[in-house]
Amino acid sequence: MRRPVVVGLDGSPESLAAADWAAREALRRGLPLRLLYAFEGLPAEASDLPELAAPRYWAGRVLRGTMDRLAETYPQVPLGAEQIARPAPEALLAAEAEVLVLGNRAFSGFAGLLADSVGLATVARAPGPVVLVPATYAQGPEAGSAYHPVVMGVDTAHPCDEVLEFAFDAAALRRAPLRTVHAWHPRHVPSGHASREDAERALDLALGPWREKYPNVDVHRIVDDGRAAQRLLHASADACLLVVGRRIRPARLGPHTGPVAHAVLHHARCPVAIVPHA
Incomplete structure (x- = not known):
């Protein structure tokens, strides 16, 4: 069984652009798409603490909104979603993806460079291909043509x-x-x-x-x-x-x-x- 295309989400414009790119890639490859939202969690025995309510709520909201949008735009792509209470690089590296897709925040200023440490840490350790997508590419020449190699x-x-x-x-x-x-x-x-x-x-x-x-x-x-x-x-x-x-x-x-x-x-x-x- 072939592995899915996996995209890491965090609600940023870059990760939403990455989700669109990943959906098109899954469609091209005839693969399912898995949406993954990871956040810093606590041990399993502490999973009911109220401190986790806010990140869980935000993760669920981002996943549901992205799932609804992609299901409407790419109805042929089988979709799945998961939120994981663990550091993002760990969750992403364990995802077993055919292609792992992340947002690239290189053009988002100082805060973006800090946030991009997640992407760099993941790229540096990933066992398979990782694609990083900038937010500015949301409407880019993705289809490919004689003008877009x-x-x-x-x-x-x-x-x-x-x-x-x-x-x-x-x-x-x-x-x-x-x-x-x-x-x-x-x-x-x-x-x-x-x-x-x-x-x-x-x-x-x-x-x-x-x-x-x-x-x-x-x-x-x-x-x-x-x-x-x-x-x-x-x-x-x-x-x-x-x-x-x-x-x-x-x-x-x-x-x-x-x-x-x-x-x-x-x-x-x-x-x-x-x-x-x-």
């Missing part, structure tokens, strides 16, 4: 099947072109002598098997000089989705998002998918 960053030194598969699949589901970006510069190459042509050949080699698997996806490749995050942000200015990888580190090193993923999460104007890989 899926954009993917590719590290040709360490091409990752998980990232490539997610991006090709996302483009195929949206019938959108896939714009692949590799940031290249001779000083970043150990020999110091590699040419742009070498970088282009390496990108073609990484993309080759996936082009064969997804022959209907129109692939555009960009090999450009500069920092990876800057090139990705520039390439995704008109995108419906930006896909980047996150390397899974050993437990002793602790969770992290990586510099490229961290930068695009804070500056990209479109939804960003962070895909973990070995």
Whole structure:
């Protein structure tokens, strides 16, 4: 049985935009959608304390309102909802989602940066893909078209099947072109002598098997000089989705998002998918 698309809610404009994005993604994938509201709780034996009445009431109100709206807009999507009295990152990481969707508060000012610590903590530890959606994207070019591609960053030194598969699949589901970006510069190459042509050949080699698997996806490749995050942000200015990888580190090193993923999460104007890989 395939897992559902799961979206974390907290009543913010960002999380409501994430719920709409998640519903469209569930519809595309033919999956159910699960709405999850987590709040700081107390032990089970203290569950009847009045201190929990307010967060329970607010969680229920947000879930009911969102369920009603999504059921009307996306009647084909099976919906479920749950409120959990535990820290949000813990609840989200235990959700067993095919895709986990969260609101991105990177553009909400100082308070938004504080609140976004939940999203960053979740992204850094999630075992599967996490998509962060800004509130400004509520009416964005989600359907995908020749003018709104899926954009993917590719590290040709360490091409990752998980990232490539997610991006090709996302483009195929949206019938959108896939714009692949590799940031290249001779000083970043150990020999110091590699040419742009070498970088282009390496990108073609990484993309080759996936082009064969997804022959209907129109692939555009960009090999450009500069920092990876800057090139990705520039390439995704008109995108419906930006896909980047996150390397899974050993437990002793602790969770992290990586510099490229961290930068695009804070500056990209479109939804960003962070895909973990070995």
